[in-house]
Amino acid sequence: MEDHHDPLLESGLEELLGGVKPPELTEKILQKLSHNLSLNNQASGVNHLGEAVSTESGPQSPNNDILNRPADPVASSSHRVGSGFTNGGFEGQTATRKKRSTKIKWTITAAAICAVVMIVGFMISQLPLSNDPSTASKNNSSNSKTDTNKPNQSKLNSNKTKQPDPDSNQFNSNNPEHKIVNSNQNKEQNHSTTVPPKNNDTTNNNATKIVKQIPSDNSKTAANAIREDKIIAMINQNIHDGWQSAGIKPSARATDEEWCRRVHLAIIGRIPTIDELNRYLKNNQSNKRELLVDKLLNDEQYIEEYSRHFSGLWTNILIGRSGGTQPNSLTNRLALQQYLRRNFQRNIPYDRMVFELVNATGVNHSGTDQTNTAQFNGAVNYLTAKLEDNATQATAHTAQVFLGLQVQCTQCHHHPFNHWKQNQFWELNAFFRQTRSLRTFNAGSRTVKSVRLANEDFPGEGNTPSDAETYYELRNGLLKTAYPVFVDGTKISTSGYLEDVNRREALAYLMVQSDYLPRAMVNRLWEQFFGHGFTHPINDMGPHNPISHPELLETLAKQFKSHRFNVKSLIRWIALSDAYQLSSRMTAANKMDDPALGETPKFSHYYIRQMNPEQLYESLLVATQTENKESNYSQREMTKTRWLKQFTIAFNDNEGGEITLFNGSIPQSLMMLNGPLIRQATKTNNNGFLKQVIQSKTPSTTKINRLYLASIARTPTRSELRAASQLATIRNGKTTEVLEDVWWALLNSNEFILDH
């Protein structure tokens, strides 16, 4: 039986049966209010008539004409200038005035300053309101409302006392400081989020009609799609022009061994086996690099590895390495991975994948329940854990990952470096406000059994579903409204009824049709292959962040879109470009091309970087042949996840932040040097690769060669062979031990762990 935790019912029962009755607090509140007001007045040094008063004055005395304070406590609290309160109906008690020991001179100066501020504030308060709430029509909501201040706020802020304002610090952005007037005669007085039936006059003439089309659904390649060889030529030309204008010369081409290893790591996420490497090296065809890329992308034997590699990458991008790994997580990591893996297996167009992720509904766990199984949708796991705190994380993450826009700082203020404004964050956020993560708990516990991602009518924070607004707070404490507006300014219906507009679906369509999407993906994939994108960071594109090759990015993005968002095509163009063939060895002519020093990348040589943890894991398995072939996919992934866990710390902040600590720290070094995976790999009492090499009836030199090829895809140099023979001397000719030592050293070497 599912356990629905119902705090409202619980508290009701405690009141009804437990005898916990609500207290009568009117008197206490009024007393405190009166006390606060009197303190305010004392601080401002004015009396109720706005006259400066001496704070040295003692208790009221008949001879104290300056105070002019009557004995009546009600009159004495009347008309606090600047506080905005009048006496109407206030029945506070006479506040006890405290003695102050400041000098009259300072008192008069402070009083004069306060009086000036209050007079200015009073004058501002007399200005006519720009939006008279009594005549505002809710059904004529226009997007000018985005900039509309709530009435009666701004003029009063200048009248604020010096007391800390609980509003601005404590209220989140959804706190209406003042209720938006509802003068619509037809408004139903129903404030339940079983949202009232909509009126038929909920039209929004300013909304753009959403074109419900995913670009890649058009089965024909677009007319402006150019041939792939021309695209590759265009990339080469563009990069070459960049070298020329920077006055640098590219490095030589990478060796066949280096390139074979590099492209295996990039496309299928592991180093090549010895057999794969030898097959490639023996191929004499002039287009063998092209053939290898096509093979890794399209051959049956590699599809699973390709899809596993890319699904792993995208799982980390979408939910982080720690997503779904904590107890009671709302995310089902394996389900998301499965969804992504199937997408990459079938080479689903990228825009369709984005549409499905952003617009997903359903249950995140198939389980044993028939209903759940029918509604199971792995894609929902992208958003299930991002909807707390009014979906701010969903907003920021979606913009970052799919549009290349970092907007999370504009949640609280305008972007410091670009033109993004705070309202744009909340307008994007408004698209997510019909979405809910509904949890089902295991019977008798608080552990989450499954999560349903669903869309519901959104009543708006002002409880007017036909014009469902959200509120956000400016830094100065003012509240503003926000309605759904896409990043390019496209406005949709402001209604919160699903019948009128499914906001998340509309967002998904707008995203896949925008130019931000292909640009962000091209930038991301370029970075994946080259180590640096056209911008740094890749998810912060904008005028504040210059693009290293703007024309190239633009053209590639257009062609990616024209070729129906085919990810494999994009991979192919990048992998076969001239720049990707270059060696990682810098020369004197291009050593200034070093993005690590802050230079704009020119791609004149391959940028060396560390493998990511997933690549390292897979490469260790391949090199050592220690994989348990009997384990199924899930078991295999769980083993991998456990190994990878040591490298990630999740911040548990509202940005979903985490850092990957795969940086050569001491624990990691120890894990590499002495961890169970390496220990298993360097044992000779199993059927691993090392044992096979040892037992092979080949000369020692050949065995050493095999170890080198298997681990770092090259043969040893002369000095390395010399070192190995010296080792043999030290080990008294015991070949097994020599090979164990060499193998252990290779697996722990920088060259193994680097993508070069």
Added chain:
Amino acid sequence: MKQVGSTDTNVNLVQLISQHQVGVWRYLRALGCDVPLAEDLTQETFLAVFQKPFEDYDPAATASYLRTVARNLLITHRRRENPHFEIEDWQQVEQSWLGWVKKDSNAEAMLSALAICVEKLTQRAQLALKLQYTEKKSRSEIAEQLNLTPDGAKNLLQRTKQTLRECISKNLD
């Protein structure tokens, strides 16, 4: 449109507090506050709101506003001890509140419906509730008294509360 505190209005602070204080208190209790904290935060809610002139456009809107203020004050209070505190399920509470409380911002109708629904329960179910809420017995004590296993007592309470939910919803519709 009424501005609280203005000389032109008949609405005064007393009326506003009287109208909404119970609702705010009950809402804070539903968010998990104990009685003293709920009392303190209810007071602070009104004090915070009355820092500036307050325009009471609509009772339901005012109630919604006060609930938001109260919730934020609770978060601020809790974050003094735990900077990462978040109210679990506050949206669920808000939805339940709006679903049951409707126009009656003090939830009196809901309480009345609850009382009626409790009367309609079986004797055994009423006894279980009384043991839990009036006598503050633990689950194992309730099980012992009702001659059930602890799981059985838990199931009985769950079913009873589910029945109450359905009954309240029916009564309030």
